[in-house]
Every structure is written in structure tokens, then in C-alpha cells.
Amino acid sequence: MNANSRQPAPPVEVTDLTCRYGAYTAVDRASFTVAPGELFALLGTNGAGKTTTIETAIGLRRPASGTARVLGRDPFRHRRELAGDVAVIGQETGFADDLTCAETLRLWTDLHRLAPRLELLERVDLAHRAAVRVGALSGGERRRLDLALAVATAPSVLFADEPTTGLDPASRRRTWGLLRELTAQGTAVVLTTHYLDEAAELAGHVAIMDRGRIARFGTVAEITSSYEARITMRPKPFDPIALPALAGRTAVDDGLLTIRTTALQADLHRLLDWAAREGVELADLKAGPATLDEIFAELESEPAPAN
């Protein structure tokens, strides 16, 4: 027997996926695989194609070409069969709008023959909304209820479309804790997010989508280290001529000095030595890897790739 034939299919396998709305290509030959217990993050600017990718992977759309496989099956053809193993945050879950949050959670655990888990409402900051109808929830509250339902059943695969958008920092951290709990139990998670810190905190691998394509793939550290780091400050007093020799490129805009460098530590050292020596105050000093906004801006400034 071929050893490969005993390998279970990956929870999520997207290969050369292309999706179109009419003549418009929203996803262009995207490929990625997610292993059990892995959290994979899809990042990208607005309209990059993240939601379309997720909607195709959960079987709401048929690809124009390429494939999406979930637990080895075609999600468009086998959506019903997959429903028990796949949870989704951020889409209509099909629950009645007139059930309360507590009733929905109880019905969900009953359907799965599980003990009631009403404490989960507290863990997603919905304890105070337990008696409120699902139809009256905000988008963010709705996503948190979806998360509570997912945690209750620990599905094989979870698709989470922007689960933390609009949450305050404490709620975001609690959501991260629950997502980590799921991956620790073996759930494969595909997460879309606008936050690089969220991807850095949670994801093994990250794909940055730009105009339908996966433009960058790797760990967050791999991706950010392929861009120049930034040092910004407002030196007081400031005489650009007096700056020490630096490895990076300097630019000044309205008194803000920006240095883009591949030698962050060495350049920072030189600047701090210079400031101490010359008695210069480095107001608003910031130093670190490129931010997601900066990476997006650089990607967007690249010409559209040829077909």
C-alpha cells in the first residue's frame, strides 16, 4: 500500500483558487494549506479577496477555476456533510433570530449532545446579553456568539472572518485566548484580519493578499524582516546636516525624520550616541519593523502583476 494513501487529507487545502464576479477576478490563483491545530491568517487591504476566499472554502461559491478542499471534500458539493465538522464566524449561521443568546447556545449543545456550556457567554463578553434575541445583536456580538458556539463543539475546522473587528483591547485578547484554546484541541483555523499584531500573536503562517493574489507568504517575522525597519523622531534642535552617518535612508517631512534601514540596531545606536553627544532631544522616537500599513502601502505601490 502506498504510504501517502494513509495520510488524512489536510483540514484546508486551497489550490490555484480563482474566483470571479462576472468579468472581475476577485481571487487570482491563491494556494495555501492549513494543518490540524494550525492557525493560518489571511491579511490584506479592503477588497483584496479574503472574504471571497473564505466564502468559497465554506461552500457558498463555486470557484471559477482551481480547488478548495475542506477535510478532503469539495465544500460546494458537500456543504451539508461538512457542517458538523466546520464552524464559521462572520457568516449567517442559520440560527433563528428570535432565540436568545442563551437559548441558542443551549440548543447548539443539545444538538451536539453536549453538556450545557452557558459559561461560554461570559467568556465571549455576552453574559449581559444572555436574554437578548440573536436578531438584536450587533455584528460584533454576533461574531462572539459564533465563537462561543465554535468553542462548545471544538470543530475540526474554523473559518473566522474578522472575528475581532470592533472589539476593545480586552475583548480582543479574550477572543485570542479562545482561538488558542481551539487550536490546542486540534482545530485548524483560517482567520482573516486587518491587524498584523493579531496575526503575529496567533498565526503560524500568514498570507498577505493584494488585488486577489497572495502577494506575501510566511511567518509574520519572515514577512516584516523582508521590509526595511523604520526609525522616526522629531530631533530638537534639528539640523539635517549634523546627522551622523547612517546605513539607512533618511527623509524629513514636516519636522518628522524617518530612517528606513536594514540595520535597525546599529543605526539606532548611532543616533542615540549622536543625540547624547550633541544634546539633541529625540522627541516622539519610535523604532521597529515595518507595520502592516507600511507593507500594504508598498504592495499597493507595486504595479499590478501581469497575467
Ligand SMILES: Nc1ncnc2c1ncn2[C@@H]1O[C@H](COP(=O)(O)OP(=O)(O)OP(=O)(O)O)[C@@H](O)[C@H]1O
Ligand atoms: N457580490 C459581489 N459582486 C461583485 N463584486 C464583488 C462581490 N463581492 C465582492 N466583490 C468584489 O471582489 C473584491 C474582493 O472582495 P472581498 O470581499 O473578497 O475582499 P476582502 O479582502 O474580504 O475585503 P474587506 O477587507 O473589505 O472585507 C472586491 O473588489 C469587491 O468589491
